[in-house]
Amino acid sequence: MISPDYVLMMARYNAWQNKQLIAAFKALHPADLELDRGGFFGSIRKTASHLLWGDMMWMARFDGGAPPGGGIGESTEVVRTREDWALARFRMDARILRWAEELRTVDLTGALNWYSGAAGQDMTRPYALCVVHMFNHQTHHRGQIHAMLTATDVTAPVTDLALMPAEGPWL
Template sequence: MIFPEYCVTMARYNAWQNTQLRAAFDVLPDAELRRDRKGFFGSLLGTANHLLWGDMMWMSRFDGGARPEGGIADSVDLQPTAAAWAGERYRVDARILHWADKLRAIDLKGDLTWYSGAMGRDMAKPLDLCILHFFNHQTHHRGQIHAMLTAAGAKAPVTDLAFMPDEGPWL
């Protein structure tokens, strides 16, 4: 269903988008980042934290590395400040890029098995479907952040994949 090149492109897109979000968050006061904007995860920072938590959780399944503490309900409080979020976001984006850069086509085959706290049971799904979900989940929640930034009167970043620069730096 997917190829390593897809994963690299989406990892670069993720890093590009998060670089823009860090810049957008830098110009907003802390109170604006924490204001409940009626998003599924409440605030800009809460949604950004949930997305970071989800990326860390999926990467732990993909690369066997560290996973975040807590469950989905705790995800909104993963990092206490925008600065702490930005630092961890940078590290996780580097982890995603490194993982994607070393993928081979054979690495994308087979099933992924894990325990899902959200579903309360063991899961098994095709790995390529899980990777598609991983990148789609990022895009979905960044879309929510984009809408909240716009509603806050802030300048929202360019999100069109077709406008991603051809060259990095991706972080």
């Protein structure tokens, strides 16, 4: 389904995208980050916080680290300021990159078992599918953030994967 090269490319894409969001968020007044813009989680900050929470949850399943507290309902409050988000996001992106750099083909085989609070049941899915889902979830919510940013006076980041720089730094 996927390869370690794909995972590394997506980890780099994720870090590149979030680096651009950090810059965009700095250009906004803090109140603009909190304004309910009609997104699924309301504001830009709440959506960014949920996205961070999701990455924390998936990475806990992938690398055995500690999962975040709370469920989806609390995910919008993992971070409450753009500064806290930027720091936590930087750390999470470094963790994802480290994990991706060490991933081997064999690591993408087999099944992943976990309890899903969203589904309210134990889950078993192919490991590779779960990895793809994590990156898809990131892109989905960054797309929502991108749409909300276009309603501000800040230029939304470039999101085309084909325009990602060939070389880092990714963070």
